[in-house]
Amino acid sequence: MTRLFACLLISLLGYALPTVTSAEDTHMTDPRTSLGMTPVERAEFLSEMRKMLGSIQGILQGISTEDRKMIAEFATQSGNRMARATPDSLRNRLPQAFKDIGGPTHLMFEELVVRAETDDMGDLLKHTTDIMGQCMSCHSQFRAD
Numbered sequence: 001m002t003r004l005f006a007c008l009l010i011s012l013l014g015y016a017l018p019t020v021t022s023a024e025d026t027h028m029t030d031p032r033t034s035l036g037m038t039p040v041e042r043a044e045f046l047s048e049m050r051k052m053l054g055s056i057q058g059i060l061q062g063i064s065t066e067d068r069k070m071i072a073e074f075a076t077q078s079g080n081r082m083a084r085a086t087p088d089s090l091r092n093r094l095p096q097a098f099k100d101i102g103g104p105t106h107l108m109f110e111e112l113v114v115r116a117e118t119d120d121m122g123d124l125l126k127h128t129t130d131i132m133g134q135c136m137s138c139h140s141q142f143r144a145d
């Protein structure tokens with residue numbers, strides 16, 4: 001009886017396992033909202049994202065070496081210039097909730113450019129932490145596909 005049960009279980013697992021690992025299933029278990037991007041839009045978008053990570057890295061290095069010029073340069077890369085680079089065809093389709101996080105994030109980088117001239121390093125670090133709160137908030141809600 002136990003052996004029969006074991007056989008049944010193994011054959012059932014055989015059916016179940018391929019579905020568990022399929023891409024379809026990954027989407028079903030990912031609760032984030034899809035942004036409905038084409039593969040080309042996605043590649044371009046993710047490249048901008050990696051630039052944002054590069055900005056954060058450069059800003060933190062600038063803060064740790066008290067290099068104000070470096071902080072401003074890296075913050076500029078992810079400021080309004082990056083916001084303007086989003087093609088209209090994509091911008092018009094993005095959900096408002098996404099834009100409500102994205103727009104202010106670019107403005108916070110612009111604010112950092114200005115504050116890098118005079119603020120003390122502790123305040124600049126605090127502002128950078130606040131910017132990263134925006135990254136966290138958006139990443140938990142949306143996915144780029």
Ligand code: HEC
Pocket residue numbers: 046047049050052053054056098099101102103105131132134135136138139142143144145
């Ligand atoms: C308004 C929304 C939003 C904000 C703000 C945001 N991101 Fe993203 N980011 C995304 C989405 C959506 C993805 C794709 C996630 C997915 O599809 O799994 C992503 C992906 C990434 C990736 C992965 C890139 C790759 O090549 O796969 C990095 C790195 C990244 N973001 C860095 C950042 C950093 C650093 C910040 C903050 C300074 C930030 N992002 C702010 C939405 C955002």
